[in-house]
Amino acid sequence: MKKLLFAATLAFFAMVTAAHSSETLKLLTWKGYAPQQLVEKFEQETGIKVELTYSNNEEMIAKLRATRGAGFDLAQPSQDRISSVQAQYKLYQPLDYSKINSEQLITSMLEAVKKNTKVEGASYAVPFCYGTSGLIVNTKLAPEAKDYTALLDKAYTGRISYRLKRPTLIALAFAGGDDPFAKYDDPKAYKELMDGVGAKMIEAKPYVKNYWSNGDALLEMVRSGEVTVAMGWDNGGWKLHAENSDIDFIAPKSGALGWIDTFAIPAKAKNVEAAYKWINFILKPENAAVFTNAEKYATASKGAAAHLDAEVRDNINRSFTEADIDNIKWYPPVSAKIEQIEGKILDTVKAAQ
Amino acid sequence: MKNHIRLSLYIFLTPVLLWLLLLIVIPHIELLIMSLKGTDDLGDPVWTLANYRHFFTEQIYWYTFVRTAVYAMLTTVLTFVVTFPVAFYITKVVSVRLSGFLTIVLLMPFWVSELVRVYGWMILLRESGVINHLLISSGLMNTPIEMLYNDISMMMGLVYTSMLFMAVPLISSLEGMDDSIIEAAHDLGASPPTIFCKIIIPYAAPGITSGSIVVFMLALGNYLTPTLMGGKNSLWFTEQIYNEFIASFNWNQGAAFGFLLLALSSIIIWAGLKLTRQELGRALS
Amino acid sequence: MNTPVLQIQNLRKTFADFTAVDTLNFQVEEGSFFSILGPSGCGKTTLLRMIAGFLEPSSGTLLIRGKDMTTTPPNRRPVNLVFQNLALFPMMNVHENIAFGLRRQGLAGREIGQKVEAMLERVHLSGFGKKNISQLSGGQKQRVAIARSLVLEPSLLLLDEPLGALDLKLREQMKIELKKLQEEVGTTFMYITHDQSEALVMSDQVAVMNKGTFEQIDTPRNLYSNPATSFVAGFVGETNILPVQVASRRPLQVATSFGLQLHATAGIDLNDSDSLALYIRPESIILEPSDSMKHINRFLLTVQNILFDGSNTKLLATIAESDHEFTVALPQNQQFAHIAKGDHIQAGVHPESCRCFVR
Numbered sequence: 001m002k003k004l005l006f007a008a009t010l011a012f013f014a015m016v017t018a019a020h021s022s023e024t025l026k027l028l029t030w031k032g033y034a035p036q037q038l039v040e041k042f043e044q045e046t047g048i049k050v051e052l053t054y055s056n057n058e059e060m061i062a063k064l065r066a067t068r069g070a071g072f073d074l075a076q077p078s079q080d081r082i083s084s085v086q087a088q089y090k091l092y093q094p095l096d097y098s099k100i101n102s103e104q105l106i107t108s109m110l111e112a113v114k115k116n117t118k119v120e121g122a123s124y125a126v127p128f129c130y131g132t133s134g135l136i137v138n139t140k141l142a143p144e145a146k147d148y149t150a151l152l153d154k155a156y157t158g159r160i161s162y163r164l165k166r167p168t169l170i171a172l173a174f175a176g177g178d179d180p181f182a183k184y185d186d187p188k189a190y191k192e193l194m195d196g197v198g199a200k201m202i203e204a205k206p207y208v209k210n211y212w213s214n215g216d217a218l219l220e221m222v223r224s225g226e227v228t229v230a231m232g233w234d235n236g237g238w239k240l241h242a243e244n245s246d247i248d249f250i251a252p253k254s255g256a257l258g259w260i261d262t263f264a265i266p267a268k269a270k271n272v273e274a275a276y277k278w279i280n281f282i283l284k285p286e287n288a289a290v291f292t293n294a295e296k297y298a299t300a301s302k303g304a305a306a307h308l309d310a311e312v313r314d315n316i317n318r319s320f321t322e323a324d325i326d327n328i329k330w331y332p333p334v335s336a337k338i339e340q341i342e343g344k345i346l347d348t349v350k351a352a353q
Numbered sequence: 354m355k356n357h358i359r360l361s362l363y364i365f366l367t368p369v370l371l372w373l374l375l376l377i378v379i380p381h382i383e384l385l386i387m388s389l390k391g392t393d394d395l396g397d398p399v400w401t402l403a404n405y406r407h408f409f410t411e412q413i414y415w416y417t418f419v420r421t422a423v424y425a426m427l428t429t430v431l432t433f434v435v436t437f438p439v440a441f442y443i444t445k446v447v448s449v450r451l452s453g454f455l456t457i458v459l460l461m462p463f464w465v466s467e468l469v470r471v472y473g474w475m476i477l478l479r480e481s482g483v484i485n486h487l488l489i490s491s492g493l494m495n496t497p498i499e500m501l502y503n504d505i506s507m508m509m510g511l512v513y514t515s516m517l518f519m520a521v522p523l524i525s526s527l528e529g530m531d532d533s534i535i536e537a538a539h540d541l542g543a544s545p546p547t548i549f550c551k552i553i554i555p556y557a558a559p560g561i562t563s564g565s566i567v568v569f570m571l572a573l574g575n576y577l578t579p580t581l582m583g584g585k586n587s588l589w590f591t592e593q594i595y596n597e598f599i600a601s602f603n604w605n606q607g608a609a610f611g612f613l614l615l616a617l618s619s620i621i622i623w624a625g626l627k628l629t630r631q632e633l634g635r636a637l638s
Numbered sequence: 639m640n641t642p643v644l645q646i647q648n649l650r651k652t653f654a655d656f657t658a659v660d661t662l663n664f665q666v667e668e669g670s671f672f673s674i675l676g677p678s679g680c681g682k683t684t685l686l687r688m689i690a691g692f693l694e695p696s697s698g699t700l701l702i703r704g705k706d707m708t709t710t711p712p713n714r715r716p717v718n719l720v721f722q723n724l725a726l727f728p729m730m731n732v733h734e735n736i737a738f739g740l741r742r743q744g745l746a747g748r749e750i751g752q753k754v755e756a757m758l759e760r761v762h763l764s765g766f767g768k769k770n771i772s773q774l775s776g777g778q779k780q781r782v783a784i785a786r787s788l789v790l791e792p793s794l795l796l797l798d799e800p801l802g803a804l805d806l807k808l809r810e811q812m813k814i815e816l817k818k819l820q821e822e823v824g825t826t827f828m829y830i831t832h833d834q835s836e837a838l839v840m841s842d843q844v845a846v847m848n849k850g851t852f853e854q855i856d857t858p859r860n861l862y863s864n865p866a867t868s869f870v871a872g873f874v875g876e877t878n879i880l881p882v883q884v885a886s887r888r889p890l891q892v893a894t895s896f897g898l899q900l901h902a903t904a905g906i907d908l909n910d911s912d913s914l915a916l917y918i919r920p921e922s923i924i925l926e927p928s929d930s931m932k933h934i935n936r937f938l939l940t941v942q943n944i945l946f947d948g949s950n951t952k953l954l955a956t957i958a959e960s961d962h963e964f965t966v967a968l969p970q971n972q973q974f975a976h977i978a979k980g981d982h983i984q985a986g987v988h989p990e991s992c993r994c995f996v997r
């Protein structure tokens with residue numbers, strides 16, 4: 001009996017170690033950021049299995065905060081959501097930039113991200129891709145929608161959709177002629193500004209069809225014509241443009257909101273080496289191009305442009321003039337308290353009848 | 354021998370107790386501690402009741418709770434009104450064979466997840482959805498109307514999601530009812546409405562109570578249906594908790610809301626039981 | 639004479655192609671205890687449910703106190719039913735159960751209280767009002783069920799085998815109580831049973847039912863001593879049955895297959911060719927009849943067994959020259975205490991106690 005038990009235990013441990021002997025990379029990322037094609041290629045090249053968990057900025061932070069930075073080897077937060085979170089909760093570990101193949105990166109972007117994610121002398125992120133938020137418009141049904149103010153316009157009653165999230169507040173603040181980023185460090189002024197924006201949103205609430213929370217669901221509503229003016233990501237507008245040339249992404253007059261999504265390594269990552277391998281792998285020009293062709297997001301990879309489809313290059317030229325690009329409002333790092341102020345206003349808007 | 358039995362009892366109980374301790378007690382203690390913490394003006398962590406105070410001083414928070422609670426009660430009542438005739442029909446009107454079949458038909462939608470069910474409704478009700486399409490192609494309407502994103506569609510979704518939890522206790526309590534009780538009441542001079550109020554309802558009361566408690570708690574704690582089907586006006590208390598945790602990073606406030614939800618819903622249920630003179634033990638047995 | 643409480647005219651009930659109650663005609667007199675006695679499945683409950691209003695007759699009419707109530711719903715009939723399984727309301731206590739019908743009549747609370755108390759006393763359950771149904775014994779539940787209906791003072795109280803679920807001892811006791819109760823309150827009882835002793839002990843009139851029809855309606859005594867049909871003769875009371883043929887007429891004489899010839903009586907004219915059944919009650923057998931008894935049938939019995947049952951002790955015997963079993967009731971006195979297994983004994987029976995029916 002004892003022998004049997006012993007044998008069974010041995011067998012059990014053998015199985016457990018066997019299951020663990022193949023290396024894995026646990027990647028906490030956004031939907032679409034790790035195309036199946038690239039995952040397979042990576043697994044073939046390195047023998048490392050990739051485990052994907054899809055998330056968004058808020059949930060990414062909440063997840064890592066709950067485990068104090070454990071459970072994942074690599075995360076992909078937006079660059080503006082790193083420094084304040086890092087200062088408060090210590091979710092990430094400093095990056096060893098010597099392990100990054102920086103030759104294949106756009107230097108100015110790398111430097112900007114380094115600067116924006118600096119906490120106590122160390123930096124925490126490498127840029128991956130970037131894009132903008134602006135308007136997705138059915139230009140045939142809403143030819144006049146050129147700026148965020150269209151989201152509050154009675155003319156589009158029942159045809160408007162946006163996220164009840166901070167980008168909308170910021171966009172509408174810009175549209176009102178203010179610069180919310182300039183007030184990031186002055187909570188009182190920021191609250192005053194956003195209270196004003198909230199009041200306008202409540203006033204215009206009857207015109208909204210719904211507040212979208214799922215990107216695919218939004219695209220479906222625009223595709224079917226239920227929604228003609230929406231705030232959304234540029235790549236979504238471009239995807240729809242490929243199906244229906246009436247629909248397109250429009251860079252708003254008061255400026256598209258620019259974001260950069262990065263790579264950051266959680267504080268208690270188990271397989272740090274694999275994390276660096278993935279970063280260097282996906283930022284190779286030919287790999288980055290695969291991602292861009294599929295998702296329409298440009299990356300920080302220097303040579304990727306040569307591998308892009310013509311259609312993808314056209315997108316940017318069509319939606320952005322030179323002036324529009326200069327006018328992109330890049331998110332600066334979020335400072336403390338800002339999110340609580342915004343949360344309360346967003347709740348109030350949602351509760352308003 | 355006796356020791357032996359005791360030992361095996363412990364062995365069997367250990368997983369249950371561990372489960373209770375690890376997954377229920379410990380996290381709740383941690384949440385409780387979290388809910389009692391906050392930061393002072395200098396940003397240092399302190400013990401405080403401010404998170405709880407906020408609930409009562411900020412109109413939007415208790416307003417959302419009241420709204421959620423009222424709608425959850427309404428859901429409970431509507432679910433009962435919708436489910437009772439079905440349960441009665443299944444148990445008392447049709448033959449035994451058919452009743453088994455109908456019960457399965459009733460339970461079938463619950464084999465898929467709530468998310469899928471809610472999306473099913475959305476496909477039916479949306480402006481470019483199936484119902485609008487049928488109405489227009491049959492010439493009954495000219496322009497499609499949006500049937501989603503209002504309180505009615507949200508209530509419908511909630512009632513639909515809750516039906517199972519009302520139907521099962523109702524069916525099981527009505528199944529235990531002898532038909533001759535109804536006949537006896539009829540024979541003693543009771544008209545059909547009187548029979549319903551004085552015999553059937555009191556008889557099924559334990560089932561109604563347990564079904565109502567479950568439905569109320571589920572509706573109160575639901576997140577998916579109100580946010581997806583209710584749309585822009587449907588701020589639900591659970592969504593507020595979610596927002597505190599996820600969007601505002603204010604875990605202390607979120608934890609306090611969580612405990613307030615627990616406490617207030619317990620009070621509502623207790624009051625409901627007192628008002629209808631039901632006992633919790635009897636309802637859950 | 640008063641109008642009868644219940645008049646049934648050509649009442650029929652068919653289920654699909656099965657006739658459960660077949661063209662009945664009878665009436666029940668005010669204040670009487672009327673029983674319907676019949677084997678399981680003969681249609682008793684069906685008949686009662688039609689009277690109570692739960693089943694609609696396929697044809698025929700039903701008058702209660704002279705008023706046609708064939709299609710009146712149960713809650714409007716001055717008739718109450720005590721169910722086979724009692725059907726007390728488990729979520730109410732004893733008092734509420736009994737008060738239920740009174741409340742429906744819209745009586746004032748005080749009056750209801752008084753009536754319920756009086757009724758509880760009548761059925762010997764004073765002080766039980768607050769008890770729950772589940773706390774009562776079988777006999778007590780029985781009495782609550784009856785009280786619940788009786789308190790409404792119905793024109794006719796229908797009882798569907800109310801004692802069926804009780805054990806033997808309790809059944810004997812309840813039989814007597816029920817009879818007394820009926821005499822005290824004077825309500826007309828219509829009582830259904832398949833137990834002949836219940837019917838005979840309690841009733842003023844008994845209807846014997848078979849396959850949806852009444853075979854005979856009569857007093858218990860007449861049913862027993864003058865059964866109109868072979869079914870009644872066989873069903874009511876114990877009896878010995880011998881297959882016989884006509885041997886001669888005027889006076890009627892019949893013969894068994896083993897050659898025994900007996901003088902007998904018959905209610906109807908018989909043909910020579912009829913195969914008959916001879917019914918002889920165990921207590922009509924006279925053991926060792928004196929020689930002075932003229933005109934009785936005499937034969938010899940061989941004692942096979944003595945079935946001792948106190949006052950109800952019986953002799954199991956075979957008729958001599960055959961193996962035909964025959965039961966004889968022993969008289970109460972110890973006169974035949976000496977009889978033992980294997981004894982041969984003279985027996986006699988009056989021709990009037992030998993009743994012939996066509997088989």
Ligand SMILES: Nc1ncnc2c1ncn2[C@@H]1O[C@H](COP(=O)(O)OP(=O)(O)OP(=O)(O)O)[C@@H](O)[C@H]1O
Binds near residue numbers: 656679
């Ligand atoms: N709803 C019905 N459909 C078809 N047949 C029925 C129905 N109800 C009763 N019967 C049949 O009618 C016959 C008489 O039934 P009933 O219940 O009246 O018998 P009963 O005399 O009360 O018997 P018991 O002493 O066993 O209670 C039975 O053969 C029964 O199968």
Ligand SMILES: [Mg+2]
Binds near residue numbers: 682798
């Ligand atoms: Mg019956």
